[in-house]
Amino acid sequence: xxxxxxxxxxxxxxxxxxxxxxxxxxxxxxxxxxxxxxxxxxxxxxxxxxxxxxxxxxxxxxxxxxxxxxxxxxxxxxxxxxxxxxxxxxxxxxxxxxxxxxxxxxxxxxxxxxxxxxxxxxxxxxxxxxxxxxxxxxxxxxxxxxxxxxxxxxxxxxxxxxxxxxxxxxxxxxxxxxxxxxxxxxxxxxxxxxxxxxxxx
Amino acid sequence: xxxxxxxxxxxxxxxxxxxxxxxxxxxxxxxxxxxxxxxxxxxxxxxxxxxxxxxxxxxxxxxxxxxxxxxxxxxxxxxxxxxxxxxxxxxxxxxxxxxxxxxxxxxxxxxxxxxxxxxxxxxxxxxxxxxxxxxxxxxxxxxxxxxxxxxxxxxxxxxxxxxxxxxxxxxxxxxxxxxxxxxxxxxxxxxxxxxxxxxxxxxxxxxxxxxxxxxxxxxxxxxxxxxxxxxxxxxxxxxxxxxxxxxxx
Numbered sequence: 380x381x382x383x384x385x386x387x388x389x390x391x392x393x394x395x396x397x398x399x400x401x402x403x404x405x406x407x408x409x410x411x412x413x414x415x416x417x418x419x420x421x422x423x424x425x426x427x428x429x430x431x432x433x434x435x436x437x438x439x440x441x442x443x444x445x446x447x448x449x450x451x452x453x454x455x456x457x458x459x460x461x462x463x464x465x466x467x468x469x470x471x472x473x474x475x476x477x478x479x480x481x482x483x484x485x486x487x488x489x490x491x492x493x494x495x496x497x498x499x500x501x502x503x504x505x506x507x508x509x510x511x512x513x514x515x516x517x518x519x520x521x522x523x524x525x526x527x528x529x530x531x532x533x534x535x536x537x538x539x540x541x542x543x544x545x546x547x548x549x550x551x552x553x554x555x556x557x558x559x560x561x562x563x564x565x566x567x568x569x570x571x572x573x574x575x576x577x578x579x580x
Numbered sequence: 581x582x583x584x585x586x587x588x589x590x591x592x593x594x595x596x597x598x599x600x601x602x603x604x605x606x607x608x609x610x611x612x613x614x615x616x617x618x619x620x621x622x623x624x625x626x627x628x629x630x631x632x633x634x635x636x637x638x639x640x641x642x643x644x645x646x647x648x649x650x651x652x653x654x655x656x657x658x659x660x661x662x663x664x665x666x667x668x669x670x671x672x673x674x675x676x677x678x679x680x681x682x683x684x685x686x687x688x689x690x691x692x693x694x695x696x697x698x699x700x701x702x703x704x705x706x707x708x709x710x711x712x713x714x715x716x717x718x719x720x721x722x723x724x725x726x727x728x729x730x731x732x733x734x735x736x737x738x739x740x741x742x743x744x745x746x747x748x749x750x751x752x753x754x755x756x757x758x759x760x761x762x763x764x765x766x767x768x769x770x771x772x773x774x775x776x777x778x779x780x781x782x783x784x785x786x787x788x789x790x791x792x793x794x795x796x797x798x799x800x801x802x803x804x805x806x807x808x809x810x811x812x813x814x815x816x817x818x819x820x821x822x823x824x825x826x827x828x829x
Contacts, residue, residue, distance in 0.1 A: 425676075
């Protein structure tokens with residue numbers, strides 16, 4: 380079973396729809412028992428960093444999540460804000476502490492004078508490391524919608540980037556932990572393929 | 581490179597897919613759910629669905645569920661978004677963004693609240709504009725109420741208050757297929773730094789090129805052209821690509 384972590388603020392519905400479409404059994408929950416039972420964990424998310432961490436704390440499941448991901452090494456995928464929350468801290472709406480799974484900070488994109496923010500739309504993803512999650516995706520164009528991104532301290536954790544005025548991390552990976560800044564659940568065939576790749580890890 | 585989006589707009593009234601002309605003369609053109617399925621199968625970039633009745637009768641969660649089940653692309657929901665709870669419901673059921681029009685005209689503070697609560701990336705300010713005595717006037721209530729605001733000041737205000745995108749519709753061009761109002765689009769894209777989705781008037785392939793190159797639109801929305809002609813969003817993108825406009829193919 381794939382657990383879609385119910386943050387209360389994320390777009391959990393669309394991740395569930397995508398997994399249903401793929402015929403993958405999933406459950407939207409933040410119940411500790413369910414987190415322990417899950418084979419894969421997805422942390423979706425839209426919205427601000429501070430609100431996101433607050434929602435995670437409210438769930439009372441952060442410790443369980445840490446145990447399942449860091450100790451038991453369950454495959455974990457953070458999507459958009461769900462990826463950002465993996466950082467040590469975020470700068471959106473004041474400085475807020477993150478989960479600290481990936482060392483780094485979440486900061487606003489500096490796109491330069493000619494590009495609009497938020498970074499909204501379909502953009503080219505440059506795959507740096509031939510990761511299992513990108514397997515079989517010939518044309519990696521994904522849907523992004525964000526102002527902030529995770530700037531990782533360890534650049535080897537950045538497995539894909541996107542050029543938007545500056546190089547932003549599009550996907551990260553450290554052991555069993557994956558994160559994507561774009562929305563696979565909204566990126567049509569390429570996105571569905573990525574989700575399929577993740578759940579078959 | 582960030583792609584220029586081509587976005588079909590679907591309008592629902594009395595649970596039927598309709599197309600208006602200048603925000604009136606609604607014509608029933610079929611089933612919205614089959615239209616959603618077709619556009620999803622055609623791998624479109626994004627979709628905007630507006631439920632006209634929702635402004636009177638409230639949001640229909642079942643309708644949003646029905647749409648998101650068929651839609652593996654970004655989906656923006658509009659019509660009847662009046663409260664933070666409405667936004668929460670829409671997002672929870674799988675919508676990615678909401679467009680806000682009348683509620684923002686009545687209470688601009690609503691944009692601030694919505695944006696700080698859910699992040700500005702999901703808050704789209706819908707601005708409907710009619711030219712009155714050579715001035716671009718903003719209308720709310722589905723084109724029925726003149727707000728007294730000029731488009732330039734209102735566009736700046738919605739950006740300032742936290743909208744992440746502007747969905748800009750020319751009421752005068754709606755359903756006419758005579759081309760986008762380039763002057764209007766230009767005024768708005770030059771006043772703000774958030775993405776602007778141009779809407780109203782697309783009828784020919786070169787209309788899209790013009791509104792992007794001359795108007796500065798980040799995305800192009802259209803309805804009639806996809807319903808009444810054999811032009812598909814993919815045809816539009818193939819055409820844009822010939823003019824060196826980056827699209828997702």
